[in-house]
Amino acid sequence: MTAALFPLFADLRDRPVLVVGGGAVAERKLEALLQAGALPVVGAPELGERLHRWLRQGRLRWLQGEFDPDWLSEVWLVIAATDDHAVNRAVADAAFARRIFANVVDTAELCSFHVPAIVQRGPLQIAISSAGGAPMLARHIRRQLETLLDESIGTLAELLTRQREAIRARFPDLGLRRRFFEKLLAGPLPRLLRQRVDDARADAWLHAALDDETATEPVGSVVLVGAGPGDPGLVTLNALRALNEADVILHDRLVSDEVLRLARRDATRIEVGKSARGHSVRQDRIHALMLEHARAGRRVVRLKGGDPFVFGRGGEELEFLRAHGIPFEVVPGITAAVACAAYAGIPLTHRDHAQSLRLVTAHCKDSLDTLDWDSLVRDRQTLAVYMGVAGLDQLRSRLLMAGAAPELPFALVENGSRAQQRVILGTLDQLPETAREHQVQSPALLILGAVAALAEPLHWFGTRPLRASANPVSVPQQPAASEHAGNTPATRLPQAA
Ligand code: SAH
Secondary structure, three states, X not given: OOOOOOOOOOOOOOOEEEEEXXXXXXXXXXXXXXXXXXXXXEEXXXXXXXXXXXXXXXXXXXXXXXXXXXXXXXXXEEEEOOOOHHHHHHHHHHHHHOOOEEEEOOOHHHOOOOOOEEXXXXXXXXXXXXXXXXXXXXXXXXXXXXXXXXXXXXHHHHHHHHOHHHHHHHOOOHHHHHHHHHHHHHOOHHHHHHOOOOHHHHHHHHHHHHHOOOOOOOOXXXXXXXXXXXXXXXOOHHHHHXXXXXXXXXXXXXXXXXXXXXXOOOOEEEEOOOOXXXXXXHHHHHHHHHHXXXXXXXXXXXXXXXOOOOOOOHHHHHHHHHHOOOOEEEEOOOOHHHHHHHHOOOOOOEOOOEOEEEEEEOOOHHHHHHOOHHHHOOOOEEEEEEEOHHHHHHHHHHHHHOOOOOOOEEEEEEOOOOOOOEEEEEEHHHHHHHHHHOOOOOOEEEEEOHHHHHHOOOOOOOOOOEOOOOOOOOOOOOHHHHHHHHHOOOOOOOOOO
16 A cells, blocks of 8 residues: 555745646636735746736736746745646656655646645635545545535634634643533534624623533533435435434434434434324423433434424424523424425426415314315415325315315325335325225325326326226215305316316
8 A cells, every 4th residue: 555645734825836837727726826825936938818917916926938947946836737748747857856845737646745625614624635546536525525514614613713712721621621612512602603693792602601610511402403205315404414413313203214324323313203192292202302312412403304393393392492491403304295296296386277385284183173174275276285194084075065176186195205106196076085095105295286187297206196096986975065165266176287
């Protein structure tokens, strides 16, 4: 194995650095050198237009002509950026003879230093190098890091730089200082900075933290995270970040394995799935777990399917945390209605068919009784029903009683966005029978409205939509259906797609 490169970050402020070449590549290198406060010298017979401008502005010096080894006499480093291999080699050789570090663009074997790919957040810089062997891989990793590291990390680095002396003075002991930082970084400060508070407030906050008697005792927090419908590609970058930082993950059964695999490997995963029965007991247990782990100083992620504030009891959990003084954050997720519609090719709104959307849950008898059925049955409205598949008979009869057209198209999306996704299409009058025929299982989302019929022509994901077989089971007519016809439009069926 060849020896590894020795990484170093050079202070080039006010130091002359030579770039040989006057084209676009040289221009990029000169720009980076200017950003580092170096005194760039460019050596080339001709300069591009931009370099001429920098020259006029006094930002660089120009050595005009063919490369001359004497150009190296005053510089600390040299970068060869010409498209002439012989010139580049001459630069590398001359630099070697004078013990000056040289970089030859795109020619790893001629380099005595490499320029890494950089992720920068304020004063914090992460350099990635493959020693010139696999620059594409380095760039790929840089892109991944770019998505993982929030801009506020830079603000944090600036704050800590500003307050460095104050922190050292308060905790001269290295061990205590470490504990202070651990608590600081796990606590609300990063969240505060993500909310873009100004420098003065951040400084004041840090000073208060330094004065706090318990500054080195651990404190935990909870992030309520929406995991989306199952496809890990639908997890947000903020959710990914939270999963990367988590010590403990309390997740619902609805959260897919693929999403769980994105979490930090050594995070403790606890399934707190809920069943229809015994709701309140379960919820108490979830509250108790959140409290227990947060109080022990851990970063808890409470991971929920879809979005935590859409039929997810997220509100109740935050009220509980607030009452117990546990700091929290919320990361929204893509809710089932939005995801299932997209993956089934059903636009939830469409200028020709629907201008409004209702999200309802028909989970249990209580929710069926409290819904305002008349308002759910409207022309040009799409209904997205989150529910157990068991309540479909009840749902149909209530909708028909409220005046819905028996021919109203529906789409049942089972396992939306996942590899096993199935879409079952039909009309309201055959809804429960069709679902039973295809043995639709939870999780499934029901979409009712003219737009549901678009699932056929706009199909793009997974298997083709299914329908009832040729001989549908006959449905008893709903006697109440006509009673409501008077106060609602005569036909309930918006134009077919
Ligand atoms: N907070 C979640 C909803 C929780 S209620 C969200 O925003 O999506 C649970 C119901 O959501 C399920 O009964 C089902 O109707 C629906 N659901 C969640 N994920 C689903 C999926 N991948 N496919 C179909 N329906 C889903």
